[in-house]
Amino acid sequence: MGQRGRKQGANGEERRARLLSIAADEFAANGYFATKVSQIVKKAGVTQPTFYLYFESKEAIFQELITSFRDKLSTLTKNSKLETGLDHHSLPERIAVGLTAILQFFSENQNLTKIGFFMSEESEEIKNQIAELITENLTSEQRDGYFRSDMDMRTVAESLVGIIERLTITYLFQGKKQPNELAKEIINLLLYGLQTK
Amino acid sequence: MGQRGRKQGANGEERRARLLSIAADEFAANGYFATKVSQIVKKAGVTQPTFYLYFESKEAIFQELITSFRDKLSTLTKNSKLETGLDHHSLPERIAVGLTAILQFFSENQNLTKIGFFMSEESEEIKNQIAELITENLTSEQRDGYFRSDMDMRTVAESLVGIIERLTITYLFQGKKQPNELAKEIINLLLYGLQTK
Amino acid sequence: MGQRGRKQGANGEERRARLLSIAADEFAANGYFATKVSQIVKKAGVTQPTFYLYFESKEAIFQELITSFRDKLSTLTKNSKLETGLDHHSLPERIAVGLTAILQFFSENQNLTKIGFFMSEESEEIKNQIAELITENLTSEQRDGYFRSDMDMRTVAESLVGIIERLTITYLFQGKKQPNELAKEIINLLLYGLQTK
Amino acid sequence: MGQRGRKQGANGEERRARLLSIAADEFAANGYFATKVSQIVKKAGVTQPTFYLYFESKEAIFQELITSFRDKLSTLTKNSKLETGLDHHSLPERIAVGLTAILQFFSENQNLTKIGFFMSEESEEIKNQIAELITENLTSEQRDGYFRSDMDMRTVAESLVGIIERLTITYLFQGKKQPNELAKEIINLLLYGLQTK
DNA sequence: TATGAATGAGCATTCATTCAT
DNA sequence: GATGAATGAATGCTCATTCAT
Numbered sequence: 001m002g003q004r005g006r007k008q009g010a011n012g013e014e015r016r017a018r019l020l021s022i023a024a025d026e027f028a029a030n031g032y033f034a035t036k037v038s039q040i041v042k043k044a045g046v047t048q049p050t051f052y053l054y055f056e057s058k059e060a061i062f063q064e065l066i067t068s069f070r071d072k073l074s075t076l077t078k079n080s081k082l083e084t085g086l087d088h089h090s091l092p093e094r095i096a097v098g099l100t101a102i103l104q105f106f107s108e109n110q111n112l113t114k115i116g117f118f119m120s121e122e123s124e125e126i127k128n129q130i131a132e133l134i135t136e137n138l139t140s141e142q143r144d145g146y147f148r149s150d151m152d153m154r155t156v157a158e159s160l161v162g163i164i165e166r167l168t169i170t171y172l173f174q175g176k177k178q179p180n181e182l183a184k185e186i187i188n189l190l191l192y193g194l195q196t197k
Numbered sequence: 198m199g200q201r202g203r204k205q206g207a208n209g210e211e212r213r214a215r216l217l218s219i220a221a222d223e224f225a226a227n228g229y230f231a232t233k234v235s236q237i238v239k240k241a242g243v244t245q246p247t248f249y250l251y252f253e254s255k256e257a258i259f260q261e262l263i264t265s266f267r268d269k270l271s272t273l274t275k276n277s278k279l280e281t282g283l284d285h286h287s288l289p290e291r292i293a294v295g296l297t298a299i300l301q302f303f304s305e306n307q308n309l310t311k312i313g314f315f316m317s318e319e320s321e322e323i324k325n326q327i328a329e330l331i332t333e334n335l336t337s338e339q340r341d342g343y344f345r346s347d348m349d350m351r352t353v354a355e356s357l358v359g360i361i362e363r364l365t366i367t368y369l370f371q372g373k374k375q376p377n378e379l380a381k382e383i384i385n386l387l388l389y390g391l392q393t394k
Numbered sequence: 395m396g397q398r399g400r401k402q403g404a405n406g407e408e409r410r411a412r413l414l415s416i417a418a419d420e421f422a423a424n425g426y427f428a429t430k431v432s433q434i435v436k437k438a439g440v441t442q443p444t445f446y447l448y449f450e451s452k453e454a455i456f457q458e459l460i461t462s463f464r465d466k467l468s469t470l471t472k473n474s475k476l477e478t479g480l481d482h483h484s485l486p487e488r489i490a491v492g493l494t495a496i497l498q499f500f501s502e503n504q505n506l507t508k509i510g511f512f513m514s515e516e517s518e519e520i521k522n523q524i525a526e527l528i529t530e531n532l533t534s535e536q537r538d539g540y541f542r543s544d545m546d547m548r549t550v551a552e553s554l555v556g557i558i559e560r561l562t563i564t565y566l567f568q569g570k571k572q573p574n575e576l577a578k579e580i581i582n583l584l585l586y587g588l589q590t591k
Numbered sequence: 592m593g594q595r596g597r598k599q600g601a602n603g604e605e606r607r608a609r610l611l612s613i614a615a616d617e618f619a620a621n622g623y624f625a626t627k628v629s630q631i632v633k634k635a636g637v638t639q640p641t642f643y644l645y646f647e648s649k650e651a652i653f654q655e656l657i658t659s660f661r662d663k664l665s666t667l668t669k670n671s672k673l674e675t676g677l678d679h680h681s682l683p684e685r686i687a688v689g690l691t692a693i694l695q696f697f698s699e700n701q702n703l704t705k706i707g708f709f710m711s712e713e714s715e716e717i718k719n720q721i722a723e724l725i726t727e728n729l730t731s732e733q734r735d736g737y738f739r740s741d742m743d744m745r746t747v748a749e750s751l752v753g754i755i756e757r758l759t760i761t762y763l764f765q766g767k768k769q770p771n772e773l774a775k776e777i778i779n780l781l782l783y784g785l786q787t788k
Numbered sequence: 789t790a791t792g793a794a795t796g797a798g799c800a801t802t803c804a805t806t807c808a809t
Numbered sequence: 810g811a812t813g814a815a816t817g818a819a820t821g822c823t824c825a826t827t828c829a830t
Contacts, residue, residue: 058801155386158367159363159386193390196342196345244791430804440812446806522761
């Protein structure tokens with residue numbers, strides 16, 4: 001036997017997944033344009049035509065990564081909505097749960113996050129979508145009396161997105177802080193502010 | 198006569214500035230890779246060799262734009278440092294001054310801001326630099342007792358940078374809010390937080 | 395059961411014929427180069443390796459179609475030779491018989507005719523061969539006194555081939571005229587000409 | 592001086608014309624698909640980008656050749672219309688003038704003729720257009736009493752086109768007959784037919 | 789100072805064909 | 810007999826950059 005001329009256990013699905021993963025590495029490292037199909041296939045140990053066996057085009061594989069990111073993030077964001085009837089004491093830690101999950105996802109999927117959140121033309125759109133979802137959650141929570149009533153929750157949501165994206169890069173991706181730590185700090189800042197007590 | 202084949206009053210300096218400005222338009226609109234030197238010169242009404250008379254390369258003109266952005270932003274950020282001895286009442290509006298100036302600059306230089314803040318490989322570096330400067334300011338201000346002492350000012354600075362970048366795109370560039378309005382909202386959020394009073 | 399993954403009753407011969415027929419469709423519709431083996435097999439519901447089980451190559455299947463056309467046409471042309479001893483009255487309709495048979499064949503085998511007569515590199519050769527055969531017939535018939543003796547029968551034969559090919563496309567393939575009608579018109583023109591009587 | 596790195600006297604227009612001419616050679620010899628841009632530029636002694644300096648694409652240069660052929664042929668065909676009031680004696684030689692001009696054009700532009708008349712997807716369209724123009728001429732001439740009134744002139748026109756295309760290939764392009772000879776023979780056949788007098 | 793003309797180097801994509809099973 | 814998977818070898822086209830003038 002010996003699998004001559006073929007990578008160990010490389011059936012179609014695996015090959016596809018492997019290409020997708022390597023493509024994510026490359027796109028994340030070099031950006032869309034500087035990433036060459038030739039590099040991807042080289043690292044995957046296949047030839048160029050094989051690439052086109054699994055993906056329509058370079059653009060298509062990139063889109064697939066983005067869509068994957070967007071879908072997962074959407075779900076996580078929707079799931080982070082607070083239930084009603086919480087008492088104010090438990091609020092911070094309840095919020096932390098959803099935020100930690102999102103940061104955890106970013107932490108575990110750095111390449112995907114870089115691509116979807118920072119390098120694609122759709123990044124803005126994705127962030128807008130997330131901000132929109134967060135706005136819905138916050139507004140609803142504001143009505144439940146969890147937050148000050150004199151603030152525009154869309155602005156808060158956009159700010160939160162900005163904070164998340166920035167701290168994700170500077171702390172999470174650098175391994176300087178853990179998702180739950182970061183979540184707590186963000187919440188601490190956003191709930192109580194900087195003012196001297 | 199005498200000006201045939203040449204734009205009215207297009208001496209070297211003007212031509213250079215014109216190229217730089219058009220390049221900023223193009224880079225901001227299409228990104229680095231999708232912007233072609235051929236497009237820039239076409240819009241500028243000059244030939245390709247002329248472009249290389251003024252700029253070393255496509256990369257070089259891009260860098261020049263970035264450097265210009267970085268320098269101006271650095272200066273503004275440094276200038277936003279608070280003087281000592283302020284009383285707590287005037288704090289918010291004093292902070293707003295510097296922040297407004299920065300947002301004003303972004304608002305008036307959208308192309309440059311897009312390029313320097315959102316599309317270049319140096320964007321991270323620039324934001325880090327800004328965050329560093331802000332951290333210094335905040336830490337100093339914290340020591341002056343303006344802010345809670347139990348918060349890591351680097352994290353706050355990074356958060357602030359994130360908020361600024363996000364609101365710049367979603368509100369400032371859309372013309373939805375003015376620099377000073379936005380500055381106030383940001384400060385309001387960061388000083389007092391979301392908690393129900 | 396037992397036929398799973400295989401078209402009902404698709405034994406080797408049938409499958410081969412099916413591929414041949416579909417290939418004829420495709421070649422006739424799109425030409426040699428624009429026809430892809432992948433298309434042919436897709437329409438035939440088989441895989442590419444199966445194609446190569448029945449045919450040496452894309453070129454080979456094309457050649458087989460051409461050869462088939464050429465052989466059938468040769469036979470028909472040879473059969474259209476007039477017998478000796480005809481009287482001049484019956485001449486036109488006797489000629490019409492052979493010509494009709496050829497046009498009938500074209501009409502019933504449009505794909506094959508397009509391929510063999512109009513799209514292959516051998517088309518010229520095929521037409522030459524037909525012209526040669528017709529020349530023999532005409533010359534023989536000229537010797538029998540059926541035609542003017544002052545005309546070069548090779549030129550006439552080539553002209554006839556030209557007329558046939560043109561009217562085949564413009565009338566026969568469009569369904570505008572029937573083989574026997576067309577035959578009569580051609581003969582009418584070639585025998586009596588355009589001159590005002 | 593010495594024109595180093597540049598072909599003798601190769602300004603833009605000449606280069607373009609040279610490429611066009613070589614492309615005509617190649618297309619005529621090998622067909623559209625088998626002709627590679629790389630071959631054309633090699634024979635022209637330029638690089639591939641130079642090709643794209645003058646032509647949008649391989650398709651575009653091919654179309655330019657076809658359009659050129661079509662336009663010239665259209666003009667010649669229109670010019671071949673007979674004036675009214677000719678007496679029947681001079682008819683044949685008057686017809687011969689226009690036909691000779693067309694054949695002369697084919698003879699002097701073999702490559703262009705091959706491409707436009709025999710190898711392009713538009714060939715049918717071009718022939719139809721020519722047949723249409725000829726039909727107009729013939730019908731008008733028929734009304735002037737030059738031709739039998741019981742024949743459908745569209746059919747005759749198509750037949751004439753068929754004859755012309757065939758004899759062009761077999762006699763003209765082979766150098767076996769001159770345009771005027773061929774014109775006379777065609778007219779002789781079409782006017783008087785094959786019948787024994 | 790300015791340009792018409794040219795190119796080196798590269799890239800995404802295609803397709804007929806072939807193994808190993 | 811049949812196929813899932815793979816590829817060798819091209820090919821059209823692009824673009825930043827540079828001469829010769």
